Amino acid sequence: MKATIxxxxxxxxVSIATVSQVINGKGKISEKRRAEIMEIMERLHxxxxxxxxxxxxxxxYTLGLLVPDISNPYFAELARAVEDRSRQLGYSVxxxxxxxxxxxxxxxxxxxxxxxxxxxxxxxxxxxxxxLSPLLQQSIPVALIARHMPSLSVHTVAIDDRLGxxxxxxxxxxxxxxxxxVLSESFKVSSSQERVRGFRxxxxxxxxxxxxxxxxxxxxxxxxxxxxxxxxxxDKNRATGIFCCNDMQAIGALQAAKELGLRVPEEVSIIGxxxxxxxxxxxxxxxxxxxxxxxxxxxxxxxxxxxxxxxENSPQKxxxxxELVIRDSTGKVSDQS
Amino acid sequence: MKATIxxxxxxxxVSIATVSQVINGKGKISEKRRAEIMEIMERLHxxxxxxxxxxxxxxxYTLGLLVPDISNPYFAELARAVEDRSRQLGYSVxxxxxxxxxxxxxxxxxxxxxxxxxxxxxxxxxxxxxxLSPLLQQSIPVALIARHMPSLSVHTVAIDDRLGxxxxxxxxxxxxxxxxxVLSESFKVSSSQERVRGFRxxxxxxxxxxxxxxxxxxxxxxxxxxxxxxxxxxDKNRATGIFCCNDMQAIGALQAAKELGLRVPEEVSIIGxxxxxxxxxxxxxxxxxxxxxxxxxxxxxxxxxxxxxxxENSPQKxxxxxELVIRDSTGKVSDQS
DNA sequence: TTGAAAGCGATACCAC
DNA sequence: GTGGTATCGCTTTCAA
Numbered sequence: 001m002k003a004t005i006x007x008x009x010x011x012x013x014v015s016i017a018t019v020s021q022v023i024n025g026k027g028k029i030s031e032k033r034r035a036e037i038m039e040i041m042e043r044l045h046x047x048x049x050x051x052x053x054x055x056x057x058x059x060x061y062t063l064g065l066l067v068p069d070i071s072n073p074y075f076a077e078l079a080r081a082v083e084d085r086s087r088q089l090g091y092s093v094x095x096x097x098x099x100x101x102x103x104x105x106x107x108x109x110x111x112x113x114x115x116x117x118x119x120x121x122x123x124x125x126x127x128x129x130x131x132l133s134p135l136l137q138q139s140i141p142v143a144l145i146a147r148h149m150p151s152l153s154v155h156t157v158a159i160d161d162r163l164g165x166x167x168x169x170x171x172x173x174x175x176x177x178x179x180x181x182v183l184s185e186s187f188k189v190s191s192s193q194e195r196v197r198g199f200r201x202x203x204x205x206x207x208x209x210x211x212x213x214x215x216x217x218x219x220x221x222x223x224x225x226x227x228x229x230x231x232x233x234x235d236k237n238r239a240t241g242i243f244c245c246n247d248m249q250a251i252g253a254l255q256a257a258k259e260l261g262l263r264v265p266e267e268v269s270i271i272g273x274x275x276x277x278x279x280x281x282x283x284x285x286x287x288x289x290x291x292x293x294x295x296x297x298x299x300x301x302x303x304x305x306x307x308x309x310x311x312e313n314s315p316q317k318x319x320x321x322x323e324l325v326i327r328d329s330t331g332k333v334s335d336q337s
Numbered sequence: 338m339k340a341t342i343x344x345x346x347x348x349x350x351v352s353i354a355t356v357s358q359v360i361n362g363k364g365k366i367s368e369k370r371r372a373e374i375m376e377i378m379e380r381l382h383x384x385x386x387x388x389x390x391x392x393x394x395x396x397x398y399t400l401g402l403l404v405p406d407i408s409n410p411y412f413a414e415l416a417r418a419v420e421d422r423s424r425q426l427g428y429s430v431x432x433x434x435x436x437x438x439x440x441x442x443x444x445x446x447x448x449x450x451x452x453x454x455x456x457x458x459x460x461x462x463x464x465x466x467x468x469l470s471p472l473l474q475q476s477i478p479v480a481l482i483a484r485h486m487p488s489l490s491v492h493t494v495a496i497d498d499r500l501g502x503x504x505x506x507x508x509x510x511x512x513x514x515x516x517x518x519v520l521s522e523s524f525k526v527s528s529s530q531e532r533v534r535g536f537r538x539x540x541x542x543x544x545x546x547x548x549x550x551x552x553x554x555x556x557x558x559x560x561x562x563x564x565x566x567x568x569x570x571x572d573k574n575r576a577t578g579i580f581c582c583n584d585m586q587a588i589g590a591l592q593a594a595k596e597l598g599l600r601v602p603e604e605v606s607i608i609g610x611x612x613x614x615x616x617x618x619x620x621x622x623x624x625x626x627x628x629x630x631x632x633x634x635x636x637x638x639x640x641x642x643x644x645x646x647x648x649e650n651s652p653q654k655x656x657x658x659x660e661l662v663i664r665d666s667t668g669k670v671s672d673q674s
Numbered sequence: 675t676t677g678a679a680a681g682c683g684a685t686a687c688c689a690c
Numbered sequence: 691g692t693g694g695t696a697t698c699g700c701t702t703t704c705a706a
Contacts (some may be wrong), residue, residue, distance in 0.1 A: 002475060004699055015677045020701060028675055045471055050451040051391050052699035055682045060388065062431070062452070070420065070432075073614070076413035083407065083434055092431045092448060094399070095407075097420055111429060114387040115399070134382055138339055222617070251618045258620060277410070280559070281588045283595060283620040341683055352693040357685060364686095365691050389683035392698045 003044040011044070012037050023048050054116060063093045063304060064112040067123040068100045073276040074246070074293070078123060078145065081297025089305055091118070098124045106131050113138065119304035121145055125189065141307040143300040146291075148190055155303040157296055157318045161191045164289040164322040165198025168243045168271050171287070171324055173206050176333035177241035177269060181214040181232045183225060183253055184245045192245045195273060199243050214239060218249060225252025226259075233260050233268065240268055240333050247272040247279045250286050254329065265331030275325050284328035292320045340381040348381070349374050360385050391453060400430045400641060401449040401457045405437045410613040411583070411630070415460060415482065418634025426642055428455070435461045443468050450475065456641035458482055462526065478644040480637040483628070485527055492640040494633055494655045498528045501626040501659035502535025505580045505608050508624070508661055510543050513670035514578035514606060518551040518569045520562060520590055521582045529582045532610060536580050551576060555586060562589025563596075570597055570605065577605055577670050584609040584616045587623050591666065602668030612662050621665035629657045 005023075009016040014033065021027035022037045029037075040046075054060045065082050067075040079095055086093045094117065096108040105126055112120060113134070119141040126132065129149045135142050136153070143155040172180055182199060185192040200210045216228040225244070229252050232242060244250035250272030254264060262268050264284055272279055275290035299318055307313060342360075346353045351370065358364040359374045366374075377383075391397045402419050404412040416432055423430045431454065433445040442463055449457060450471070456478040463469065466486045472479050473490070480492040509517055519536060522529040537547045553565040562581070566589050569579060581587040587609030591601060599605050601621055609616055612627030636655055644650060 006699075016700075017677055017679095017702080018675085021676090024701085026701095030675065033675085045474070047447065047450045049392075049453060049699050051388055051397065051453050052682090053701070054388050055386075055392055055684090055699080056701045057682070058701075060452075069417065070407070071410075071414045071417035071614075073408075073410060073413065076410065076416075077408045079413075079432070080406065080408035080434060083432065087433075092433065092445075092452070094429050095416070095420065095432050096424075096429065097417060108429075110384060113384045115397075115429070116386060116388050137382065248618075254620065277408075278615070278618055281585075281615055282618060283591065343683075353684080354686080354693055354695090355691085358692090361685085367691065370691085386683050389698090390685070392683080392700090393685045394698070395685075 003046040005046075005048065007044060008037065008040055008046055011040050059118045059308065060116045061091045062115065062117045063091050063301070064096065064108070064117045064120045065093050065123065066096045066098055066105060066108060066121065068098055068125065070095055070097045073278055074274050074291075075123065077276060077293045078297050081294045082121060082301055083297075085298040085301040089301065091301075091305075100125045102127050102131060109135065113140065118308055119143070121300050121304065122147060139313075141304045143303045145296055145300045146191060153315050155300075155307070155316050155318075157299045157303065157320065158191075159291050159296065159320045159322050161194035161322075162198030162201070164273060164291075165195040165200070165243070166202040167322065167324045168195075168273070168289055169199045169202035169206075171271065171326070171330065172241040172243065172269060173203070173208075175241070175269060175330060177239075178208045178333075179237075179239045180208075180210065180241040180243065181239035182210065182216070182243045182245075183228055183232070183249045184215060184217050185249070186219065187217055195245050218252070220248070222248055222252050222255075225249040226256045227252075229253040229256035230259070233257060233262060238268070241330070242268065242270050244270065244272050247274045247276050247286060247288055250288065250329070251278060251282055254282055254286075264329050266334055269330040269333075271330055279325070279327070282329070287327045287330040288325055290323045290325045292322070295320055340383045342383075342385065344381060345374065345377055345383055348377050396455045396645065397453045398428045399452065399454045400428050400638070401433065401445070401454045402430050402460065403433045403435055403442060403445060403458065404460045405435055405462065407432055407434050410615055411611050411628075412460065414613060414630045415634050418631045419458060419638055420634075422635040422638040426638065428638075428642075437462045439464050439468060446472065450477065455645055456480070458637050458641065459484060476650075478641045480640045482633055482637045483528060490652050492637075492644070492653050492655075494636045494640065494657065495528075496628050496633065496657045496659050498531035498659075499535030499538070501610060501628075502532040502537070502580070503539040504626055504659065504661045505532075505610070506536045506539035506543075508608065508663070508667065509578040509580065509606060510540070510545075512578070512606060512667060514576075515545050515670075516574075516576045517545075517547065517578040517580065518576035519547065519553070519580050519582075520565055520569070520586045521552060521554050522586070523556065524554055532582050555589070557585070559585060559589050559592075562586040563593045564589075566590035566593035567596070570594060570599060575605070578667070579605065579607050581607065581609050584611045584613050584623060584625055587625065587666070588615060588619055591619055591623075601666050603671055606667040606670075608667055616662070616664070619666070624664045624667040625662050627660045627662045629659070632657055 098104040123145040218228040272288035279286035460482040555565040609625035616623035
């Protein structure tokens with residue numbers, strides 16, 4: 001049924017070694033033979049088995065990508081960036097949604113190891129860093145994306161979250177907002193911590209402060225963010241500007257404001273983080289701190305492939321800079337406040 | 338470096354055949370040996386090579402999924418559904434973004450064939466159906482998702498687009514909208530055609546009609562949709578209800594209405610299609626025709642696996658029903674109109 | 675230039 | 691219950 005290298009060899013009256021050569025464009029084959037063999041491969045719809053090739057030592061040309069949830073726009077955009085770069089370089093990528101469960105991470109890691117992926121990108125949270133060590137022992141290249149695991153010696157591509165927070169603070173300060181609040185993801189997420197930290201530092205540097213009751217923690221879903229935002233906004237002495245640690249939370253804040261009849265940005269300014277597609281479809285469109293998602297994905301793939309090529313192993317740490325994207329959810333602080 | 342079945346066998350003082358048995362839980366092995374061998378596998382962090390296993394005739398337990406763009410929320414959600422079901426069944430999935438280019442489709446198809454994926458799901462548009470035939474010849478299970486290729490004998494999971502269009506029309510009619518318009522994707526997309534057709538039929542059945550100049554075609558991006566919506570809405574005798582063939586277009590319409598100072602839904606009702614996450618974050622949240630995305634993905638995987646198991650090959654056609662999700666972008670037609 | 679043959683890491687059939 | 695061994699499809703010396 002399926003043509004193999006033997007079929008081609010027999011049909012061409014040569015040895016499989018010769019066919020292998022022409023498949024890989026190696027060795028010295030007479031032009032005549034080469035053309036002849038190629039013609040036969042064409043005619044028989046021959047597809048060399050990557051499986052068999054991998055078994056003999058070649059790579060599988062497959063990479064793994066672990067994210068919490070591929071249906072989340074941020075990770076979907078990241079996946080696209082990873083996929084694009086991988087395709088350019090001849091690799092395909094297996095995407096795995098972990099829902100941030102270590103158990104799932106571990107299962108996927110094993111699965112992908114058995115399938116002998118050439119490298120692994122981790123964009124998901126992992127509680128117990130230890131579960132990555134098997135990979136390192138097998139010396140499978142690993143790159144963390146927007147995550148940090150100081151205890152592990154792996155490549156990392158991240159963004160400067162602290163700077164991101166600072167950018168948000170500066171923007172609000174420039175618009176005259178001195179009484180501000182923050183809507184954060186779980187404090188356990190280190191990137192959120194850093195964002196809040198950068199935000200607070202910039203504020204303090206300007207002579208203002210962020211009171212403890214002005215920082216709310218919410219879980220990932222819209223509803224939860226909206227709920228916390230409602231608390232912040234019903235405060236008798238509410239903030240005039242709210243910094244949210246991701247776009248989804250900013251949307252929650254937007255909805256909360258709307259529900260309270262507060263106009264954005266006239267009465268309250270809201271700023272998000274990530275600059276996913278969500279930020280551009282809201283009303284008003286969100287001012288947000290943009291992550292260079294495209295770069296993030298591309299560089300992660302490049303790190304992996306580089307290590308594969310050079311078998312040189314010094315773990316790289318790349319830090320990319322976020323940028324403020326100003327849309328319509330932020331404005332000058334109003335006189336009435 | 339990496340432990341193989343030989344290492345385990347040697348360490349345990351048995352043959353590789355025995356080790357293979359315990360890996361696969363087959364044959365008769367004494368409890369003692371089995372436990373002993375399992376312990377050794379554990380200790381050596383042994384991961385059986387799926388590559389080698391696949392070469393001997395076992396499946397690769399990998400499926401391919403082709404979509405136009407994984408960063409598009411609709412496809413991201415679909416991918417999640419596919420991935421979830423695949424994981425449950427022990428498969429992993431390679432995701433490929435084609436940007437609807439046949440050339441890309443073809444390259445990916447070849448790549449995945451070489452990697453010997455067990456089955457392929459196609460959720461992308463393909464101009465030339467012929468490029469799928471190599472798969473069929475190799476008798477690789479194929480399932481189309483929300484696509485139709487009547488010329489090919491493959492599994493299909495789709496939704497009843499015509500019904501979806503009808504649901505939208507009925508909803509608008511019930512609210513008193515008799516002067517309505519449509520924002521469609523490229524007319525070449527069969528699902529859009531069907532949606533518009535269903536919409537028109539329902540309208541006509543109620544005694545109304547859809548004039549040709551009230552149907553606009555736009556490309557996939559927000560900007561284009563917004564532009565066409567502006568044309569529709571600046572009409573001196575504009576429609577009071579607009580049906581859009583997907584949520585992104587509905588957002589374009591929303592923005593156009595806003596730009597013209599038209600309140601939604603008081604002055605114009607807008608209804609989308611798909612019910613992606615986008616529909617829930619807009620302001621106002623979108624009334625939309627929901628696709629059962631979860632089911633779509635799950636059933637596609639099931640069709641593939643079924644065929645793999647039963648090697649029975651009658652192509653199935655599954656048609657799922659869409660449902661209207663009423664949010665706040667539609668309302669009773671206002672008296673003034 | 676080309677071919678013979680030794681793996682790669684598992685599976686499965688058939689003896690013992 | 692266990693072990694020997696052919697086999698899967700390809701890559702890669704090493705000779706010729």
